[in-house]
Amino acid sequence: MVVGGGPAGMEAALSARRAGHEVTLVEAGDHLGGQIVRAGSVPGRERLTLMTDELARDIARAGVTVRTGESVNAADLLPGGRHDGFEGVILATGSLPRRRELPLGPEVFDLWQAIHALSGKDPDTPPALRGTVVIRDDGGDWPAASLTECLAREGAAVHLVTPAAALFPRITTYSRLGLTQRLGALGVKVRPLRTVVDAVGDRVTLKDTLNGDTEELHGVTAIVDAGLPTAADDLYRVLDGHPDAPPVLVVGDANAPRTALEAIYEGRMAGTFLSSAASGAGTLATAGATAVTAH
Numbered sequence: 001m002v003v004g005g006g007p008a009g010m011e012a013a014l015s016a017r018r019a020g021h022e023v024t025l026v027e028a029g030d031h032l033g034g035q036i037v038r039a040g041s042v043p044g045r046e047r048l049t050l051m052t053d054e055l056a057r058d059i060a061r062a063g064v065t066v067r068t069g070e071s072v073n074a075a076d077l078l079p080g081g082r083h084d085g086f087e088g089v090i091l092a093t094g095s096l097p098r099r100r101e102l103p104l105g106p107e108v109f110d111l112w113q114a115i116h117a118l119s120g121k122d123p124d125t126p127p128a129l130r131g132t133v134v135i136r137d138d139g140g141d142w143p144a145a146s147l148t149e150c151l152a153r154e155g156a157a158v159h160l161v162t163p164a165a166a167l168f169p170r171i172t173t174y175s176r177l178g179l180t181q182r183l184g185a186l187g188v189k190v191r192p193l194r195t196v197v198d199a200v201g202d203r204v205t206l207k208d209t210l211n212g213d214t215e216e217l218h219g220v221t222a223i224v225d226a227g228l229p230t231a232a233d234d235l236y237r238v239l240d241g242h243p244d245a246p247p248v249l250v251v252g253d254a255n256a257p258r259t260a261l262e263a264i265y266e267g268r269m270a271g272t273f274l275s276s277a278a279s280g281a282g283t284l285a286t287a288g289a290t291a292v293t294a295h
Contacts, residue, residue, distance in 0.1 A: 001026060001086045002271075003072045003235065006034020008252025008263035009092030010055040015271025016090070017062045024065040024086075026072050032056050034094055035253075036260060038112060041119035042146045043153070051260065074238040078245060088247045090270050091236045092263075095253035098227035100136070105199020106220045111143055114224045118150050130156050131221030134204055136196050137162045141170040141259070144226035145179055151224075152186035159189045159217055161196055163209050199223070229257040249274070 002013040005027030013025040031037065033052035040049035059066065076083040099110035107128050109117070117129055133156045137144035144160070145168050152158045160167075160183075167190055168176055183190075191206060197214070198205040204217045233254045239245040249270045252263035 001072075001077070001083060001088075002090045002092060004034070004092035004094055004252070004254065005029070005032040005066075005068065006092060006094050006252060006263065007036055007052060007055065007260045008094075008254075008267040009034070009090070010052065010059060011264045011267030012090045012092055012251055012271040013064050013267075014055060014059050014062055015268045016274050017059075017064050017271075019272055019274060021088075021271075021274060022065075024067065025059065026070050027066070027068045028071045030069050032059075032066070032068065038115055039143065039146070042115055042150050043118070044150065045146050051264075072235070074235060074242075074245075077239065078242070086246055088274055089239070089245075089249070090267075090274070091233075091239075091248060091250045091254055092252045092267060093232045093235055093254040095229040095257040096232050097225070097229050099225045100196075100227060102196070102199040102204075102223065104201070105204060106134075106202060106222050108223045108225055111147065111224065111226050111229075114147055114151075118147075118154065126222070128222035129224075130154055132157045132159070132202075132217075132219045134159045134161055134196065134217060134220050134223045136223065136225050136227055137164075137168075138227040139170065140164050140166075140168050142168075144168070145171060147224060147226065148188060149179070149182060149186065152183065152188050157187070157189075159191060159220075161191045161194045161206060163193065163195050165192055167192065196223070229253065231255065231257055 002009045002025045005025055010032055013023050017023045036048055036052045040046050075081050077089055097110040097112045099108055101108055117126055133151055135144055135148055137160055148158055148160050193209045194206040195209060196204060197207045202220050204220045206215050231254050236250045236254060239248045251266040251270045
């Protein structure tokens with residue numbers, strides 16, 4: 001069983017099937033694709049979904065059993081559970097966005113909330129996102145960059161606040177050159193080497209990461225937290241090392257939040273070498289139990 005239908009889980013399921021396994025892919029949402037589908041809903045980023053569309057097509061052709069709209073918990077995978085009997089489990093449960101609240105300041109949106117509001121699927125886009133918006137960017141990658149550009153095109157006055165010394169350092173140089181020109185033309189204000197430390201009313205206080213000086217932004221209507229996401233690894237933590245659990249592998253953002261490139265790579269490795277990886281994990285678990293008993 002593969003739990004999670006994002007890029008890591010889809011690639012793991014497809015690779016495991018191609019390696020000769022009978023595979024069931026379970027996704028809690030109503031469709032496959034995970035965060036790629038969400039990212040592809042941002043205007044200008046629609047072609048991202050070509051990646052997961054191709055994986056979904058190949059999965060259907062390969063004969064993987066797909067179940068959407070179904071959640072899996074630890075009890076389901078243990079003896080007597082409704083999914084008992086699987087010889088191995090790959091967990092690709094993804095990650096969750098961060099939202100650092102500032103209760104006295106403007107409304108705070110996490111990255112997913114902001115994307116949903118701007119995707120066109122929400123007819124009631126919060127007016128706050130069309131005013132003066134501060135984006136807290138800790139990652140320096142495309143999620144914050146895409147949202148910054150989209151908000152600016154929607155008419156918002158955007159202040160990008162980042163602790164990094166450079167603009168979007170994880171984006172390749174050639175892509176960043178074009179992005180920088182577009183953001184400049186849209187009037188985006190970039191504040192490097194800054195962090196958000198406080199907010200009261202429509203006033204947001206920034207701190208210089210080098211010398212500790214502070215400055216204030218006034219008239220802020222919304223803050224978007226594009227901070228580093230958190231691995232959604234609760235299921236893995238319960239199953240890992242459980243004496244009655246099947247061998248478990250964890251891939252993609254559930255292992256460590258990164259890009260789709262790493263997620264697909266890990267999914268392919270896990271699915272392709274599932275048998276050897278599972279036997280290795282079993283050997284380690286047995287050795288650990290023997291060591292504890294001997295001690």
